[in-house]
Structures are given as C-alpha cells and as structure tokens.
Amino acid sequence: MMKGLAEHLSATLEDIRADGLEKHEMAIGSSQSGRVTVGGRQMVNLCANNYLGLADDPEVVAASMAALEKYGSGMASVRFICGTHELHKQLEATVARYLDKDDAILFGSCFDANGGIFETLLGHDDAIVSDTLNHASIIDGVRLSKARRFRFATSDMDDLETQLKIANTQGVRFKLIVTDGVFSMDGYIARLPQICDLAERYGAAVMIDDCHATGHLGEKGRGTPALTGAGNRVDIISGTFGKTLGGAMGGFIAGPQPVVDILRQRARPYLFSNALPPSVTAGAIKAIDIAEKADDRRDTLARHTTRFRTALADAGFDLVPGETPIIPVMLYDAGKAQAMASALQKKGVLVSAFSFPVVPREKARIRTQMSAALTEDDLTFAIDAFIAVGKDFGAI
Known part of the structure; x- marks a missing residue:
C-alpha cells in the first residue's frame, strides 16, 4: 500500500534536489564550540546558536x-x-x-x-x-x-x-x-x-x-x-x-x-x-x-560581531543590515548558496546555506553567527576563507 506514496515522495525529493533545496546534515564528533570536529577535521564554527559559548562550558x-x-x-x-x-x-x-x-x-x-x-x-x-x-x-x-x-x-x-x-x-x-x-x-x-x-x-x-x-x-x-x-x-x-x-x-x-x-x-x-x-x-x-554575570562574554561577542560584519562588508559582500550576532550573507540563488557553503566547509569553515522553505524563494543566503567561544584567530581564518571563496563564486 506504500508503493504509490513512496514513489510520489521520491519524485518530490528529486524535485527538491533539482531546485538546489536539499538540506544536508553534518555529523559533529566533538562538543559544540568555536571549533568543532567534522569527519575528523577541525573547523571554525560559524553556524551554531552558541552565542556565549556555554554549550561546553x-x-x-x-x-x-x-x-x-x-x-x-x-x-x-x-x-x-x-x-x-x-x-x-x-x-x-x-x-x-x-x-x-x-x-x-x-x-x-x-x-x-x-x-x-x-x-x-x-x-x-x-x-x-x-x-x-x-x-x-x-x-x-x-x-x-x-x-x-x-x-x-x-x-x-x-x-x-x-x-x-x-x-x-x-x-x-x-x-x-x-x-x-x-x-x-x-x-x-x-x-x-x-x-x-x-x-x-x-x-x-x-x-x-x-x-x-x-x-x-x-x-x-x-x-x-x-x-x-x-x-x-x-x-x-x-x-x-x-x-x-x-x-x-x-x-x-x-x-x-x-x-x-x-x-x-x-x-x-x-x-x-x-x-x-x-x-x-x-x-x-x-x-x-x-x-x-557574563558581561565579559557579551563584550567579546559584540566585538566579534562588529569585526566580522565590517570585514565582510568592506570586502563587498551583500549583508542584511543589523547589529546582532546573526550576520546573513545574501546570495539569492539556492544552488549558489549551497555550493559556496560547501566550498567554505572544504576550507575549514562550518557554515550552512538557507533556502526555501526556511527563507522566501530567491532569498537564499549563508547565515553566519558569532559566538564568544570564537577567538580572534578563528575570525581571521574565517574572514580570509570567505573572501577567497566569495571571489571564486563572484559574490564579491
């Protein structure tokens, strides 16, 4: 009795893949922090909601x-x-x-x-x-x-x-x-x-x-x-x-x-x-x-937010204006967002692409998030990777 439904679902999944909207999960083999291990590789983590770095405190x-x-x-x-x-x-x-x-x-x-x-x-x-x-x-x-x-x-x-x-x-x-x-x-x-x-x-x-x-x-x-x-x-x-x-x-x-x-x-x-x-x-x-009591962590988070946003804006990326640790890099095309996120991951920066239905159609993006668990060296590494990949994809 599942045959017809299963075939329908398979066709729907093929459409999702063809539209560049398929979402992939990455298995982390470490605690959630400023750097995480994925597939045995250590990566700078720019996509966790771990704003104060308390997940592994x-x-x-x-x-x-x-x-x-x-x-x-x-x-x-x-x-x-x-x-x-x-x-x-x-x-x-x-x-x-x-x-x-x-x-x-x-x-x-x-x-x-x-x-x-x-x-x-x-x-x-x-x-x-x-x-x-x-x-x-x-x-x-x-x-x-x-x-x-x-x-x-x-x-x-x-x-x-x-x-x-x-x-x-x-x-x-x-x-x-x-x-x-x-x-x-x-x-x-x-x-x-x-x-x-x-x-x-x-x-x-x-x-x-x-x-x-x-x-x-x-x-x-x-x-x-x-x-x-x-x-x-x-x-x-x-x-x-x-x-x-x-x-x-x-x-x-x-x-x-x-x-x-x-x-x-x-x-x-x-x-x-x-x-x-x-x-x-x-x-x-x-x-x-x-x-x-964590004013020190909030100060670090604010400093990271300002530095990362300023660096990407100065490089020419299209950013959603704001003041919070959420810094979306707009790419609009879902396939381009997925491909650029994959390229960043290969360089050692963990990011996720967001596309429909999570965001409106034609509003695909890579949402980056700052954390107090990140170091200044982590930010330097991530900024350099974004600029290099951004040039490769014509985003800047």
Missing part, C-alpha cells in the same frame, strides 16, 4: 553531570503525573526572576511552547496579530488556534496599526500581537517600544519569541525588552535553553501568573510530553547564572 557540564548521577536519566512521566522534579520548579523560578515575570512554565522545546500557547489562551472571538516573518513555530501555533488571524508586514508599524483597526471593527474580544524579538534568518530586532505603544493604544497584549536574544542581548542578557527599553511592557516571553542558555534543549513561557497557570492546565504540548531530564534542567539553571 565546564560549569554547565558539571552541573548537568551531577544531576544525571544523582537523579538519573529522566523522569519517565509528564509533569502532572509524576514528572515534576524540584529542579523544574527551581528553573521556572529562575527564568521568572531573570526576565522579571510572575512565573514561567517549561516545555520540551520553544517550538512546543509556541505551539501550545495560542490555542490555550485565545478562542473564536479573539485575534492574533502576527509579524509575517515570525518563526515557523509561531506560524504553526497560530494555525492550531481558533482565533482570528491578522498579519502585518515585518516591523511595519503602519501595517500593524491597520490590522489592529480591522480587528477592532470586527468586535474581537482580546487581541494579542506576537513577534520574534530577533528575527532568526535576518538578525534584526523587533521594534518593541513602537509595538507596545500601538498595543496600549488599541488594547492589545504583546508576546515575543526571544530565543535569539535571551542570555546575550540587553542588560545582563535579559533580551530584546531590556535592549530596546520596552521592559515589562512586553507581557509574554517565549524562549529556549537550546541556544545561549546552555545549548541543550527545552523551552519556556514567562509571563503573568494566570497565563502560566492556564498553560499548566490546558497546553497540550505540556500535558502530553515528558518532562525535561534533570541533567538538562540543572545545566540550564547554571547557564542562566553564568549568563546573568
């Missing part, structure tokens, strides 16, 4: 190992049965304190957090107003809800206001504006103060996905609300422990107490997924403790 590893030895491999249960550990409650309290929110709730991933929040909070009579370039997890989560859906052009405050006015004319009960804090494929920052101004004017709540900001942007790494001055005007924050805060896995929602409480009762990804392992939880607690 000795203190984070030690905390994880201690919890593994003391509490075992995992909880073998969902939270509301017998899966809640004291460490889970400690991590939730730590996140809430760190982000200055009433409370926080853990999920298996931020994808799960975003997938579970909208259908839990909002119904037929409500409206979600979402940025067009929001992360796929937000898009999928919004689709799961029964709320009315409105989209505004990325960071376009006039369009956001237009959508809020339309929602008001439809007599919706509650309105929720949702945006990425930092847009992961482009690296630019949401206009949070202006979004909050419009939210207050039109009676809406504000939610952000701050996965690419929490831990390394803003004062003490408290993310885009701290960076932009929006502060507690942002009502709900979703985030992850899989990037800056230890690099393992797990996500969270932080916000008002009633939001967290109703998620514990009704959010399906929370109710029907195993609890985070104690080792991951303990590692995340230690990572937040380090991140909060």
Whole structure:
C-alpha cells in the first residue's frame, strides 16, 4: 500500500534536489564550540546558536553531570503525573526572576511552547496579530488556534496599526500581537517600544519569541525588552535553553501568573510530553547564572560581531543590515548558496546555506553567527576563507 506514496515522495525529493533545496546534515564528533570536529577535521564554527559559548562550558557540564548521577536519566512521566522534579520548579523560578515575570512554565522545546500557547489562551472571538516573518513555530501555533488571524508586514508599524483597526471593527474580544524579538534568518530586532505603544493604544497584549536574544542581548542578557527599553511592557516571553542558555534543549513561557497557570492546565504540548531530564534542567539553571554575570562574554561577542560584519562588508559582500550576532550573507540563488557553503566547509569553515522553505524563494543566503567561544584567530581564518571563496563564486 506504500508503493504509490513512496514513489510520489521520491519524485518530490528529486524535485527538491533539482531546485538546489536539499538540506544536508553534518555529523559533529566533538562538543559544540568555536571549533568543532567534522569527519575528523577541525573547523571554525560559524553556524551554531552558541552565542556565549556555554554549550561546553565546564560549569554547565558539571552541573548537568551531577544531576544525571544523582537523579538519573529522566523522569519517565509528564509533569502532572509524576514528572515534576524540584529542579523544574527551581528553573521556572529562575527564568521568572531573570526576565522579571510572575512565573514561567517549561516545555520540551520553544517550538512546543509556541505551539501550545495560542490555542490555550485565545478562542473564536479573539485575534492574533502576527509579524509575517515570525518563526515557523509561531506560524504553526497560530494555525492550531481558533482565533482570528491578522498579519502585518515585518516591523511595519503602519501595517500593524491597520490590522489592529480591522480587528477592532470586527468586535474581537482580546487581541494579542506576537513577534520574534530577533528575527532568526535576518538578525534584526523587533521594534518593541513602537509595538507596545500601538498595543496600549488599541488594547492589545504583546508576546515575543526571544530565543535569539535571551542570555546575550540587553542588560545582563535579559533580551530584546531590556535592549530596546520596552521592559515589562512586553507581557509574554517565549524562549529556549537550546541556544545561549546552555545549548541543550527545552523551552519556556514567562509571563503573568494566570497565563502560566492556564498553560499548566490546558497546553497540550505540556500535558502530553515528558518532562525535561534533570541533567538538562540543572545545566540550564547554571547557564542562566553564568549568563546573568557574563558581561565579559557579551563584550567579546559584540566585538566579534562588529569585526566580522565590517570585514565582510568592506570586502563587498551583500549583508542584511543589523547589529546582532546573526550576520546573513545574501546570495539569492539556492544552488549558489549551497555550493559556496560547501566550498567554505572544504576550507575549514562550518557554515550552512538557507533556502526555501526556511527563507522566501530567491532569498537564499549563508547565515553566519558569532559566538564568544570564537577567538580572534578563528575570525581571521574565517574572514580570509570567505573572501577567497566569495571571489571564486563572484559574490564579491
């Protein structure tokens, strides 16, 4: 019975390959750091979300190992049965304190957090107003809800206001504006103060996905609300422990107490997924403790970001403007992006090409990401490789 379906899938895969859109996985044989081992070769790593270099930090590893030895491999249960550990409650309290929110709730991933929040909070009579370039997890989560859906052009405050006015004319009960804090494929920052101004004017709540900001942007790494001055005007924050805060896995929602409480009762990804392992939880607690005090690492990250962006721009590369550690090198053609990424890998620089459906068609790119784990020598090596390969491919 699978024959017809399998043949159809094989044909689809051939089309993906022909369009230059096939994605390849590279098996790393070392810890995630500024340099990694791939196929026995050491490579400078420019494509990890390891912004502060905590993925292999000795203190984070030690905390994880201690919890593994003391509490075992995992909880073998969902939270509301017998899966809640004291460490889970400690991590939730730590996140809430760190982000200055009433409370926080853990999920298996931020994808799960975003997938579970909208259908839990909002119904037929409500409206979600979402940025067009929001992360796929937000898009999928919004689709799961029964709320009315409105989209505004990325960071376009006039369009956001237009959508809020339309929602008001439809007599919706509650309105929720949702945006990425930092847009992961482009690296630019949401206009949070202006979004909050419009939210207050039109009676809406504000939610952000701050996965690419929490831990390394803003004062003490408290993310885009701290960076932009929006502060507690942002009502709900979703985030992850899989990037800056230890690099393992797990996500969270932080916000008002009633939001967290109703998620514990009704959010399906929370109710029907195993609890985070104690080792991951303990590692995340230690990572937040380090991140909060890590001004030295944030300074290194900012210095690397400025140097790498300036060097590539001066060489003539087409970069998406921005100030975050995400620096996309625009190539537009998917095949060219894949080929150039492969050439860089052969030179010892680990990068990934991004094309449709991860980014819009004709917007293929190599997204580079800085990390405090990189050294100045690593950057010199990577810059030289980019310039050499860029010339070979006519990118500069």
